[in-house]
Structure formats: C-alpha cells, structure tokens
Amino acid sequence: MQILVVDDDSLASAMTSAILEESGHETIEAENAIAALEILTTNGNLGAVVADLNMPLLSGIELFQEMTLQGFNLPFILLTGDDPAELTHQTKDMTACLMKNEHLEEELPKLFLTLGARL
Numbered sequence: 809m810q811i812l813v814v815d816d817d818s819l820a821s822a823m824t825s826a827i828l829e830e831s832g833h834e835t836i837e838a839e840n841a842i843a844a845l846e847i848l849t850t851n852g853n854l855g856a857v858v859a860d861l862n863m864p865l866l867s868g869i870e871l872f873q874e875m876t877l878q879g880f881n882l883p884f885i886l887l888t889g890d891d892p893a894e895l896t897h898q899t900k901d902m903t904a905c906l907m908k909n910e911h912l913e914e915e916l917p918k919l920f921l922t923l924g925a926r927l
Contacts, residue, residue, distance in 0.1 A: 809855035809924065810834045814844040814871065815887075816863045820908070824858055824887065824916070831917040841866035841874070848880050856903075856923065858916070861888040872902055883923050887912070 811828050813835050815821035825835040836851065838844040842865055848854065857875070859868040866874065868886045875884065883903040886892075892905040903923065906915055 809920070810836065810851075810853045811920075812836050812838060812844060812847055812851075812854050812857045814838045814841060814857065814859035814863070814868070816840055816860065820860065824912075827913050827916050828858070828920070831920060833920065840864060841868070841871035844871060845874060845878070848875065848878075848882075854882060856883040856885065856920070858885045858887060860908075861886055861890065876901070885916070885919065 811833050813821050813824045813828070815824065816839055818839070821837045825837055828835050836847060838847055840863055841859070844857070844859065859871050861868040872884050872886070875882070885903055886905045887908050888905060889908050892907050904919055906912060906919070
C-alpha cells in the first residue's frame with residue numbers, strides 16, 4: 809500500500825516512514841497539510857494517510873476535515889503526543905488516533921494489517 813506521511817518534523821516523518829516501509833508499504837512524505845492536499849490531488853495511488861496532529865498552517869485534524877470536504881475517502885491515522893482517547897471522541901470518522909511513543913513501532917504496523925484485511 810502507498811501511504812502519505814504528513815509531518816512538519818522531518819525526523820518524525822522519516823521515523824514513521826521507516827516503520828511503514830519495514831512493514832512492506834511504500835511511503836510519500838509531505839512537510840505540511842497544504843503539500844499533502846496537493847499530493848492527494850495528483851496521486852491516485854494512495855491507500856492511506858498518516859498525519860501528525862500539531863503542524864503549522866493546518867493541523868492534522870484540519871487536514872482530515874479538508875480531505876473529507878474535498879471527497880478524499882482514505883483511511884486516516886492521526887499521530888499525537890496528546891491523549892489519543894480525547895482526540896478520538898472529537899473526530900469519530902478518523903480511522904485511528906495513535907500516540908507517538910515507544911509503542912508506535914508495534915501499533916502502526918498492526919493497524920495497517922487490520923486495515924489491509926478490511927480494504
């Protein structure tokens with residue numbers, strides 16, 4: 809699956825991409841939500857989006873809302889340092905909200921295994 813990784817922190821973006829690529833996925837990185845929307849418009853092969861919550865210009869939640877408005881119906885995973893349970897209640901239509909912590913390397917691939925079974 810080709811996955812768009814959106815994070816303004818290049819190190820965090822590279823880490824997320826490495827986790828996904830180790831699981832057999834191909835990644836494309838965007839440094840912010842505006843760049844992500846441009847990639848979504850031009851790349852019809854994307855299977856999912858993984859985005860950071862706190863970014864300049866548009867947050868991860870605002871990116872998800874804009875994607876929905878523009879008709880992009882892709883699995884969307886929000887990564888955050890905040891409490892994911894609280895964010896999940898705010899954005900019920902998102903596929904998942906995961907904490908950026910030491911468990912991300914295990915949880916993110918597991919989530920995509922589950923998604924792959926549903927797609």
